[in-house]
Amino acid sequence: MNIGDVSTRCGLPAKTIRYYEDIGLVTPARGENGYRSFREQDLHKLSFLGRARTLGFTIEDCRTLMALYEDETRASADVKKVARDHLRKIEDKIADLEAMRDTLTHLVDACAGDNRPDCPILKDLGQDLAG
């Protein structure tokens, strides 16, 4: 399988697949013409990576998860720890974004949005830190 086929089948851009080879996440064979030659196993790995990435795991997390995936003697506790740590980070990020959202919602609601210069959004931003 050439990279284009793999790309359509696993849903990752060819660029991304090359990058994953670059950083050692996959190691496809090479044909005589120099083209990458992917086996089903490589495709499966790439699907795994794609799925993990859509769940927001970092590349380093993916590396760890992949190693655990391929280690038949793993402890599920190790997997769970990676996932739970990641989950916590996501929850933190959500909380941060929700704080921004709430403030912004208030400000946007308070702004007339007309052609006059008076604007509570700018008023908030321009407030002195002490105030």
Place this chain on the structure above:
Amino acid sequence: MNIGDVSTRCGLPAKTIRYYEDIGLVTPARGENGYRSFREQDLHKLSFLGRARTLGFTIEDCRTLMALYEDETRASADVKKVARDHLRKIEDKIADLEAMRDTLTHLVDACAGDNRPDCPILKDLGQDLAG
């Protein structure tokens, strides 16, 4: 005022302040020794930028907002548009993260987290796309 004083007063790292000068967001004067010499007005600008950044606005948004802030003939509608567009992006991000969170929460709850290899998290990640 030297950069260190400004840094403590506006809460931005000196590195960040230098960066903001680099990209033209502030233009402090220079003393004879080559040191940046900040006026109250510069400090105020930097506070504005810091506040806008904590609300998640991009640097380009900040540039726009700053220009509006300094334009006495602005229309509040223009400010509101920037804020609302940004708000929409934040809401999208929250939705994405919540989807991740929900999936991860399910998976983490389903994982025994013991020393056996069986793991629903890895099972999910390793699933074929068709499945």
Place this chain on the structure above:
DNA sequence: CTTGACCTTCCCCTGACTGGAACCCTTATC
């Protein structure tokens, strides 16, 4: 034989900084 689609490597670009090196300036102390 040529066209077009595919593949290769290579390098630069992103956003918003952060870290660090190498060097200059100021102030206090001895």
Place this chain on the structure above:
DNA sequence: GATAAGGGTTCCAGTCAGGGGAAGGTCAAG
């Protein structure tokens, strides 16, 4: 006057996870 600490300055490289695009090799069809 020497020196050391603690400012400041510039510049270069790195972060994360790829994306864009150039220059060139390969392959299948007409």
